Amino acid sequence: MKKIKEIIVVEGKCDTLAIKRAVMADTIETNGSEISQDTLNRIKIAYERRGVIVFTDPDFPGKRIRQIVSEFVPGCKHAYLAKEDAIAKGDKGVGVEHATNEAIIAALSHVREEMVGEEIDTIPWEDLIAAGLTGGPDSKRRRELIGSQLRIGYMNAKQLHKRLNMFRVTREEFQQALEALYRTEEE
Known part of the structure; x- marks a missing residue:
């Protein structure tokens, strides 16, 4: 154990x-x-x-x-x-x-x-918009899948942006989560 x-x-x-x-x-x-x-x-x-x-x-x-x-x-x-x-x-x-x-x-x-101190914008807001994680009819479901894939939980778009940066999710991790999301959507 x-x-x-x-x-x-x-x-x-x-x-x-x-x-x-x-x-x-x-x-x-x-x-x-x-x-x-x-x-x-x-x-x-x-x-x-x-x-x-x-x-x-x-x-x-x-x-x-x-x-x-x-x-x-x-x-x-x-x-x-x-x-x-x-x-x-x-x-x-x-x-x-x-x-x-x-x-x-x-x-x-x-x-x-959780990273404390200097604010670093590892994943810009524009990336969330481009990925359809905010402002679209299917954004909530997509955020649920991304949150699950990255193991950061479900949240609204503003909270997602904050957690991505607070936990210093890398662009590579974010991209891998998006690719998993796209594979799920294709199935």
């Missing part, structure tokens, strides 16, 4: 159980979107001593928690789970706790580090 050095920030106890089923790791639970100052302080200490990986559900509350943690502790690592990998059988919800061991291991194998 793979051991994770960093402490994984999750939303609740069921997420912790799912993580421990898939890998050997310590977790900090935020108790959902009611993330307290005490919890944020523990995350900051964990970041300073071992590093943290934020691994929240692919839904609005998960994005909110991710944003709160990132603002309080800049420079965190992030693992993203595709929504289709987090849906419970019988459509009983979306969350890390519903993911298979394989999906959790894959997400943790493609962790992205």
